[in-house]
Amino acid sequence: MLSDLLTNVDFLIIFTGALVGIAAALPGVFLVLRGASMLTDAISHSIVLGIVLVWFATGMRDGVIMTLGAGAAGLLCVALTEALARTGRVKMDAAIGLVFPALFSIGVLLINVFGRDIHLDQQSVLLGEIGLVWLNTVNIGGYDVPQAIVAVGALALLNSTFVALFYKELKLATFDTALAHALGFMPGLIFYVLLALTSVTAVASFDAVGAVMFVAFVIVPPSTALLLSDRLHRVIAIAVCVAIASAISGYWLALMLNSSIGAMMASMTGAFFTLAFLMGPRHGMIALAIARRGQRRDNDCRALAVHLHHHEDGYEAVTECTSDALHSHLRWSLPRTRRVVLQSLDRELILRQGTLLELTQKGRAMAREVIAP
Amino acid sequence: MNWLAFLQDYTVQTVVTGAAILGMISGVLGTFAVLRKQSLLGDALSHAALPGICLGFLWAGSRSLISLLTGAFLVGSLGALAILLITRQSRLKPDAALGIVLSVFFAVGLVLLTYIQAQGGAGQAGLSSFLFGQAAAMQREDLWLMGGITLVTLSVIFALWKELKLISFDPGFALAIGMPVLALEVALTLMVALAIVVGLQTVGVVLMTAMLIAPAVAARQWVQRLEGMVLLSALFGVISGVTGATISAAAQGLATGPIVVLSATTIVLISISFAPQRGLVWASLNALSQRRSLRGRQVLLTLYGLSLAHDDPAYPSEKGMIDAYHNTKSLSTLRKLERQGLTRAVQHPPEPTPHWELTVEGLAAAETLAAELKGAE
Numbered sequence: 001m002l003s004d005l006l007t008n009v010d011f012l013i014i015f016t017g018a019l020v021g022i023a024a025a026l027p028g029v030f031l032v033l034r035g036a037s038m039l040t041d042a043i044s045h046s047i048v049l050g051i052v053l054v055w056f057a058t059g060m061r062d063g064v065i066m067t068l069g070a071g072a073a074g075l076l077c078v079a080l081t082e083a084l085a086r087t088g089r090v091k092m093d094a095a096i097g098l099v100f101p102a103l104f105s106i107g108v109l110l111i112n113v114f115g116r117d118i119h120l121d122q123q124s125v126l127l128g129e130i131g132l133v134w135l136n137t138v139n140i141g142g143y144d145v146p147q148a149i150v151a152v153g154a155l156a157l158l159n160s161t162f163v164a165l166f167y168k169e170l171k172l173a174t175f176d177t178a179l180a181h182a183l184g185f186m187p188g189l190i191f192y193v194l195l196a197l198t199s200v201t202a203v204a205s206f207d208a209v210g211a212v213m214f215v216a217f218v219i220v221p222p223s224t225a226l227l228l229s230d231r232l233h234r235v236i237a238i239a240v241c242v243a244i245a246s247a248i249s250g251y252w253l254a255l256m257l258n259s260s261i262g263a264m265m266a267s268m269t270g271a272f273f274t275l276a277f278l279m280g281p282r283h284g285m286i287a288l289a290i291a292r293r294g295q296r297r298d299n300d301c302r303a304l305a306v307h308l309h310h311h312e313d314g315y316e317a318v319t320e321c322t323s324d325a326l327h328s329h330l331r332w333s334l335p336r337t338r339r340v341v342l343q344s345l346d347r348e349l350i351l352r353q354g355t356l357l358e359l360t361q362k363g364r365a366m367a368r369e370v371i372a373p
Numbered sequence: 374m375n376w377l378a379f380l381q382d383y384t385v386q387t388v389v390t391g392a393a394i395l396g397m398i399s400g401v402l403g404t405f406a407v408l409r410k411q412s413l414l415g416d417a418l419s420h421a422a423l424p425g426i427c428l429g430f431l432w433a434g435s436r437s438l439i440s441l442l443t444g445a446f447l448v449g450s451l452g453a454l455a456i457l458l459i460t461r462q463s464r465l466k467p468d469a470a471l472g473i474v475l476s477v478f479f480a481v482g483l484v485l486l487t488y489i490q491a492q493g494g495a496g497q498a499g500l501s502s503f504l505f506g507q508a509a510a511m512q513r514e515d516l517w518l519m520g521g522i523t524l525v526t527l528s529v530i531f532a533l534w535k536e537l538k539l540i541s542f543d544p545g546f547a548l549a550i551g552m553p554v555l556a557l558e559v560a561l562t563l564m565v566a567l568a569i570v571v572g573l574q575t576v577g578v579v580l581m582t583a584m585l586i587a588p589a590v591a592a593r594q595w596v597q598r599l600e601g602m603v604l605l606s607a608l609f610g611v612i613s614g615v616t617g618a619t620i621s622a623a624a625q626g627l628a629t630g631p632i633v634v635l636s637a638t639t640i641v642l643i644s645i646s647f648a649p650q651r652g653l654v655w656a657s658l659n660a661l662s663q664r665r666s667l668r669g670r671q672v673l674l675t676l677y678g679l680s681l682a683h684d685d686p687a688y689p690s691e692k693g694m695i696d697a698y699h700n701t702k703s704l705s706t707l708r709k710l711e712r713q714g715l716t717r718a719v720q721h722p723p724e725p726t727p728h729w730e731l732t733v734e735g736l737a738a739a740e741t742l743a744a745e746l747k748g749a750e
Binding site for chain 2: 032035036037038040041084087089090091093094096097098101102104105106108109112113123126127212213215216219220223226227254257258259260262263264266267269270273277283285288
C-alpha cells in the first residue's frame with residue numbers, strides 16, 4: 001500500500017505540492033494579516049544567496065545545515081531591511097526593494113559563474129523542479145521516500161506544531177500588538193519566529209517550486225481564505241484546503257498543457273483567489289454589489305417616504321405627492337421612479353389614490369425615523 | 374581586447390546606449406514612485422509583465438520586440454488594475470494585493486513560458502533572457518523603440534510637471550483644488566509600466582524593481598528639491614545602467630540585470646553613507662563630537678558649581694570628587710579642557726591627590742554656559 005503510493009509519480013508530485021502549500025500557508029495567514037506580505041517576497045528571493053553560500057562553505061545541496069544556513073539569509077535580509085529603514089534615510093517599502101534585489105543579484109551572479117558545479121541554472125531558481133522530486137530519494141524504514149517530501153513534510157509538521165502550540169499568542173500578537181506587548185508576549189519575537197519559519201520553509205521548498213512561486217503559496221491561499229471567513233481557525237483551514245486544491249488541479253492542468261508544474265500550481269492559487277474575490281458569499285465583489293444595490297433601493301424608499309411626509313399636509317400635496325413630481329423634482333429617471341413606487345407599494349409604505357401617493361402608517365413611521373431618529 | 378576597440382564595438386555601443394536610455398527613464402519615474410511611497414508597485418508590475426511578453430510572442434509568432442513589449446505593457450497595466458481593484462474592493466492590505474498580483478501573474482507567465490518552450494520552434498530560445506536580462510541580445514533597431522518610449526514619457530512628465538509635483542507631495546490638496554488626481558495617478562502608473570517595458574531586455578522582469586528604486590533613493594540623499602532629485606536620479610540610473618551593461622558585455626555570459634542592480638546598489642550605499650547633511654558617516658561623526666563636547670561642558674559646569682558653592686572663583690576641586698560627580702573617569706576631559714586653556718591642574722597641600730581649578734578663561738566660559746542654560750529654561 002505505502003510502497004505503491006511511493007512509486008506512484010503522480011501522487012508524489014501532488015503530495016509534495018500540497019505539503020509546500022500547507023507549510024507555507026500556516027505562517028502565511030499571520031504574515032498577510034500583519035501586512036508583511038512583501039517581506040515574504042524579500043525572504044524567498046534572498047535565500048538564493050544563502051543556498052549558494054552554504055553550498056560554497058559545505059559542498060552540500062540539501063539537509064539540515066543547508067535549510068538552517070540558507071534560512072538565516074532570509075532573516076538577514078529582513079534584519080538589513082529594517083536596519084536600513086531605521087536610519088530614517090529610506091522608507092520601509094523602498095528599503096525592501098533595495099535589499100532583496102541586491103542579495104538576489106549576488107546569488108544569481110554566483111549561480112551564473114559557478115552554476116555548472118551546483119546544478120542550478122537561472123531558470124530553475126525561479127521555477128523549481130517539482131516534476132523531478134521523485135528522483136532524489138532517501139531511505140526511511142525500508143522505504144525510498146523522496147528527499148523533498150521529507151524536508152517539506154518536516155517543515156509542515158514544524159509549522160503546524162508552532163501554530164498549534166502558540167495559537168493564542170499568535171492571535172493576540174497579530175490582532176492587538178500593543179496588548180500583546182503590554183502582557184509580555186513579545187510580539188516582536190513571535191513575528192521574527194514566523195519569519196524564520198517562513199525562511200526555512202522557503203529553503204526546503206526551493207527545489208520543488210523555486211524562489212518566486214513560493215511567494216504565491218505563502219500569500220495567495222491565506223488571502224483567499226481571508227475573503228471567505230472572519231474566524232481565524234476557519235481562515236487557516238480554508239487556506240490549507242485552497243493550497244491542497246491548487247496542488248491537485250495545478251498538476252493535472254500542467255500535464256495537459258505540458259508546462260511547468262510548480263508554476264501551474266501557483267497559478268491555480270490565483271484562480272481560487274479570483275473565484276473568492278468575485279463570488280465570496282459576504283466579501284466577494286458580486287455579493288458586495290448586490291448588497292450595495294439593496295442599500296440603494298432601501299434609500300430610495302426612505303427618500304420617497306420623507307418626500308411624501310414633507311408635503312402631505314400642505315396645499316402643494318396635489319402636485320408634489322405624485323410619481324410625476326418624483327421624476328421632475330427629485331430628478332429620478334422614469335424607470336427608477338416606477339421601481340421605487342412599486343417597491344414602496346410592495347413594502348406597504350404607500351398607497352395609491354388616483355395619481356396621488358399617500359403614506360401608510362408604516363411609511364409615516366419610517367419617514368419620522370429618518371427625520372428625527 | 375583593449376578599451377578603445379571595446380568601445381567601438383557595434384554591439385557594445387548598442388548595449389551601452391540601451392542601458393543609458395533605461396537608466397534615464399527608470400531614474401525619472403522611480404523618483405515619483407519612491408516619493409509617493411509606491412516603491413514596490415514596480416516590483417509587482419515588472420513581474421506582471423512576464424505573461425505579457427509570452428502572450429506577445431504567441432500572438433506574433435516571433436520574437437519581434439514591439440509585440441513582446443506591447444504585450445508586456447498591456448498585461449502590466451492589467452496587473453496595476455488588479456492591484457487597484459483588490460486594494461479598493463476587498464479588505465486585504467495593499468501589500469497583500471501587491472504580493473498576490475506579483476506572484477500569480479509571474480506564475481502564469483512561467484506557465485506560458487514553459488508551454489512555449491515545450492512547443493519548441495524557432496525564436497523561443499531568447500524568451501527566458503527576459504527573466505534576468507541579456508543586454509547583448511539587443512538590436513540597433515530596438516534602441517529606436519526604447520528611445521521613442523522614453524522620449525514620449527519624459528515629454529508627458531515635463532508637460533504635467535506641476536501637477537505631478539503636487540500629487541507627489543500633497544495629494545489631499547491636489548484633490549481639494551479640483552485636480553484629476555486619480556487620472557494623474559493612473560498616468561504615473563502607466564508610465565512606470567512603460568519604464569519597466571524599456572528595461573525588460575536589459576535588466577529583466579525579476580530585478581527591474583531595483584532600477585526604479587535605487588537611483589531615486591540615492592538621489593534623495595544629495596538634494597532637497599524635486600527638480601534636482603529627478604535629474605540626479607536619471608544620472609545615477611544612466612551610470613548604473615552603463616556600468617552594468619559594460620561589465621556584462623565584457624565578461625561573456627553574465628546576466629546583465631544583477632550587475633546593473635549591484636551597480637545601482639553601490640551608488641545607494643555611497644550616497645547613504647557620504648552624502649552631505651544626510652550621510653550616515655557625517656551624522657555619526659557629528660554625534661560623536663556632540664557627545665565629546667557635552668562631556669566637556671558638563672565638567673566645566675561642575676567646576677563652576679563647586680567654585681560658586683565655595684565662593685572662590687579658583688576653587689581647587691579634587692579629581693576624585695569630579696569623577697564621582699560624573700560617575701566616570703574625567704581625566705581625559707579635564708586634560709582636553711586644559712589644552713583649550715579653560716582648566717589647570719593644581720596641588721592643594723596638605724592633600725596629596727591631584728586637584729583642578731578653572732582658569733580665568735574657563736570661568737568666563739562657564740559663566741556664559743550657565744547663562745545660556747538659564748536662558749534655555
